[in-house]
Amino acid sequence: MKRTLLPLVSGLLALIFDVGFGIGGAHAKKKARAVAPAAASVAAAAAAPAVPSVDVPGERKLLLGADVDRAIGAARKLGTSRARAALDTLLDALALGLSPRVAAVAVEAAGAHAEPRALDVLLYYATHRQVDVRVRAVEALGQFDDKRARVAVDRAYADAQKVVRAAACRDAERRKEKLAGPKLMALLVKGDEATSPALAAIASPELARQLAELVGIAPDALLAETLGRILARKDLGKEQVYVQIVESLGKVPGDEAEVQLATYAGAQEKIPRLSKRRAQDLLEQRSQENKGTP
Amino acid sequence: MNQTIRRAAVLAILALVLSACAGSGAFTYSARDNDPTDLARAFALESSPAAGTPRNSLGRPLAFLVTAGPVDGRKLLAWDLDAKQLLWKVSAKVTSRVVVGSKIVAAREGANTIVARSVTDGRALWSHQLPENSTFLGAAADGEQVFYVRRLDGARRSWSLVALGPGGSVNWTADAPGTLGTPAARGGLVYMPFLTQWLAILDAKTGKQVARLLQKDEALNFVRTTSDGVFYGSKGIFLLDEHSFHGTRGDATYGGAVLPDELRAVYHSDSFSEVQAGYSAFDRNRVLWRAFGDKNGLRFQDDLAVLLTYRFFFAFDATSGALRWVHNHARHDVVSAEHVGSVIAYVSLEGEIGALDVKTGALAFQQKVGERLIGATFDADGFGAVAKTPPPTATEGLASIVWDRDARFGAVKLYAITALGRLGGAGVTEALLRVILDETTAQPVSQKAAEVLIARKDAEALPLLLAALAPRYDFLEGTKPRAVDVVARALGAIGRTEAVPALLAHLANPETSLGVAKEILSALGDIGAGGGENALPALRTFLLVYRTDPALDSNTSVLTAAIDALLRLGGGAGRETVAFVAGDAGTQPRVADAARRALAKTNAPATAAPTAPTPTPAE
Known part of the structure; x- marks a missing residue:
């Protein structure tokens, strides 16, 4: 035809x-x-x-x-x-x-x-x-x-399908869309993996603090991965901000938090940083606690 | 000679046996039936009680309450309805209905003992042991006598009516060769259903049969005495009066209420049911009524029949069947209720005792007796109580039943929905919508509510229907719309254009199922020329975009609905779109077939249009 x-x-x-x-x-x-x-x-x-x-x-x-x-x-x-x-x-x-x-x-x-x-x-x-x-x-x-x-x-972000929500998350990541923060956090709580890089991309010290409040609410591994990604950013400002994020990461249960702490503590940098030392301390502390666990 | 003597002896013995069987002379097959003279004699013998008064010698409206639980721990309570207080309470292993005389109340206690107690304080006055191998089939009381029916369960069953006098002595016994029902008694006469055909009327003093009615065209499975009459029947109700001797419905004073088919309607307990000799589920499912006779036959008091079904009371106009009022007794089953004149008195499983105004359904009072109950007998004819609060409207009452969380009453809810549909007002649609939108509603109930909602075509409820479409699927919020298909159909039936935007919003939502999308498309078609044109672009786009989707080829009903709607609303342009869909090779085969069929139905086949040159792009 x-x-x-x-x-x-x-x-x-x-x-x-x-x-x-x-x-x-x-x-x-x-x-x-x-x-x-x-x-x-x-x-x-x-x-x-x-x-x-x-x-x-x-x-x-x-x-x-x-x-x-x-x-x-x-x-x-x-x-x-x-x-x-x-x-x-x-x-x-x-x-x-x-x-x-x-x-x-x-x-x-x-x-x-x-x-x-x-x-x-x-x-x-x-x-x-x-x-x-x-x-x-x-x-x-x-x-x-x-x-x-x-x-x-x-x-x-509210689509029933995860892959569609992930597309929105990628858009927020690409555009560094700070207004998307609340929705990304809500999806993080529901376990949408695509939120992690997006949240890391738009993170501010305040957002990192809000994420720290999700310990026990959001899936541990995903939250740890997100905080780890945020730590990898160089533009968050004062060292104390990084220390606080490390402290938050230290409160997240599970292996992924330790992986993220280790990654951060092991990253090569010219100047010794308080936050890295704190990450190392937390790792050692968790290691001791793990040994004490029957 | 010897043979002759032997035969004479056998006949003499047989005659003696038959005469012994006959006992008081009642219940023989050969007794005289339907004799007006006999009946007149019975009426003359009766000392009719004063209408609207209790039987008991205290003259108080009393309820005799039997507590629930193991038999050994049961109690019998006398509750004064007028004083709203306990009169007395005694331990009593009651295992039957309680019957009330003048100075006594009696019941079977334990397995096989009839105990009479003082109506004044509940103390046991006397008891009577049933013979071994006998079964208690029910009792009645009148004055200071108790009449009970027993069945002897030997090699050959036999039935007896036994009259017990003061002290528990057997005053007389009337044996029967066939089944006897539960007796009723009033004014010195005992009324006995016999073999579901006869009503034998016996002199309470002697046990002699005074008159007997043979009911020729309806089974007879109950007899009920009240202060204002004697009634008997099964499917309908006969009033015992001077016309009863005819033995036919047409000539006797007979009638029945017009009641809905959906609800079980029984006028009285089955006298021949052993189970119903005690309090049972029957008491929770019955018609509550008072009646009288006039030249037009049997008439219901206030032209009203009240149907109790567990927790719900429905009052119907006995002549038209129209619903007058509804009462939803919250949470607990009503285990016994009685129409005592101007109120319906009731008790619930959880020990609530109360009364409803017969005419309005308003709650006159309700209080707690402090015990769980399995049943009650009311001796409270003439008792009245004034309701202080207005009754709920029929809409409110029905709605409360439809919304009720109790999952046992599917049939009642279906009836309530049907009844709601017959009522007017916005409250009806609101009630129906609430049922439909509640995801815990049982499917048949929801379906019935949907049918009624759609059939109502209630344009005034448009805002409610549109509000029902407001929720959207939202993963973040955890929300999703409900019953969009039903609401769409209702909106389509109403046919108002205001509904179009909300319907289109759901059509465009990818979470809207194909089934729901089909109903939306049909609704848009139904809204039609009144404004459905607003939907045309969306209809066209939907059809064109999805005509190529293999997922919709297996379920063409959606796109068929779109095609139909376009042909109904779209005029020439709509037809062109459908023709394109029918002819384009990209269209899924079944969708193209559907388009062709739809076009053919409109008597203008899809013709192949002349080809046009392919547009040349300028690059």
Whole structure:
């Protein structure tokens, strides 16, 4: 069957663009003006490497074709292009519906364009029923400074699926989104591993103190790993802050806390530090306690 | 000759045996039935009690309460309902219902002893030992006599009615060749159900049968005496009066209340049930009534029949079956209750004694007797008490039953939901929603509540329904919406456009199950032209995005609902979308089939549109 768009479908697309996803035409231009410069900078950064030449009509045919693997390849190629038609093709295809495997790649590819007119489609796909598609949409939306994009990423923290929540956590880590602190801590308590690097990335002395209060509430290993990651940061300020984090780590039960203390105590540094000595002391103390335990 | 003498001797012996069997002359197969003269003689013999007065010689409204627990530790309490205080309490191994005469109360105590006690202070006056191999089948009292029925369980069973006088002496015995039920007595007459067909009326002094009624078109399994009449029957109630001799429902004073099929309705304990000779589950499931006769037949007092089912009282208009009031007795089963005239007196398992206004269901009083109870006999005709607080509305009463945590009463709750559905007011929808949204509700109850809620089409309850859709799935908060499908159907039935945004929000939620999504889509279709157009873009997007999803190909009902909704609401554009879905190769096969079928149903087949050149991108 010949896979060309029918006039009927063109009309349909126009209908969807204008009413459904709300993208295209003047609406899109208006959105473009509203998007924060960050999106433009992302786009600029993405455009910095040599942009490969892509046969958009050819890739379009493949994207809409029945061969899923070839469609995925086409979506990837269209994502590398910075041509307006490439993004249009991706958005058209997503609007008309793609197999979930293809859609996941197409969403990522559309996000790579970092064009405001992709926002409505990405927002829709951030609530897609297939988890992988949702993950890619959240990751793509993370590249936008648009308020609606931020709301969508924020909602992803409460998603039922761990992998989607992890996507939101990675976004917080990448953006060093300090406002995400309470949600990340709540997810840490529930055992979401992706919170650890994110919390470490946004940690402040105050956040480290709040984390210390989660001893016995959050999973021990995850909390210890998080505090260990925070200790690895060099920019937390006074030595006393590190000492306090070490003390907190010392209160966390389990092997992971000892691993983190040992890692910290053993790290090579030019100047001897109080916090490292304290880490060593705590390790020895725990070692003695372990020996005394029958 | 010898043979002739022998035959004569045998006949003489047989005659003697039959005459011995006949005892007092009652309960023979050949006695005269349905004789108006006999019946008139019985009425003439009766010294009718004053209506609305207790039997006991103290003239006080009394409740005789039997405590729960092992038989050896049981107690019998006399409680003065008027004074609201204990009259007396004695140790008594009561194992049957308590029957009340003028100066005595009596019951079986232990395995096989009938003990009569003073109504004044509960002290034992006399006792009577049942013969070995006999079974106690129930008793009645009148004046200072006690009448009880026993069955001799030998090689051949036989039944006897025994009259015990002061001191426990046997005044007379009437034997029967067939089953006798529990007797009833009043005004010098004893009323005996016999073989579930006859009501024998005996002179209490002699045991001689005065009259006998053969009920021709209804079994007879109870007889009840009150201060204002004698009643008998089974499915319905006969009043004993001058018309009773006809022996048919049509000609006698007969009637029954219109009661809901969902609830078990029994007018009196089964006289022929050995179990019901004592307090049993029957006492917790019965109709409480008072009746009288007029030219239209049997009439219920206040045109009311009150149905007790364990903890719940439902008062029905006896003629129409309409629910008048409801009372939910909190927490504990009501083990005995009686309609004593202007109130329903009751006692509960946990020793609560109280009264409800018959006309309104308002609680007149309730107090604790300090003992757990297995049953009670009320001798309190004419007792009244004034309720100080207004009764709950029928909606409140039914709602409290529907919400009740007691899991035993599925059938009652189903009835309560049905009854709620017939009532008006926002409180009804609120009550139904509370049931539906409570995840601990039993599935059949929740399902029934959903049916009623949807059928109500209660537009005034729209804010409540929308509020029910407000919760969202949130992993962080640990929240999730409940019964979105039911609420969606209810909103679809109401058909108001205000519901569209909330429905769309749930449709877009990936945690919304496919089944629920289907109901949302159907509801959007039902909301229809009144505003469903607002949902068109979302409907189109949903269909297009998921038409290619293999996960939805195995469950096409969701997308079929979307297709149907689009065709109903979308006009030409909606049809174009469906046609595209039907014809595009990317659509999952079953979804495409569904689209084609839907289009075909609308008499405009999906035609292949002319091809268009592929847009050329400008790179």
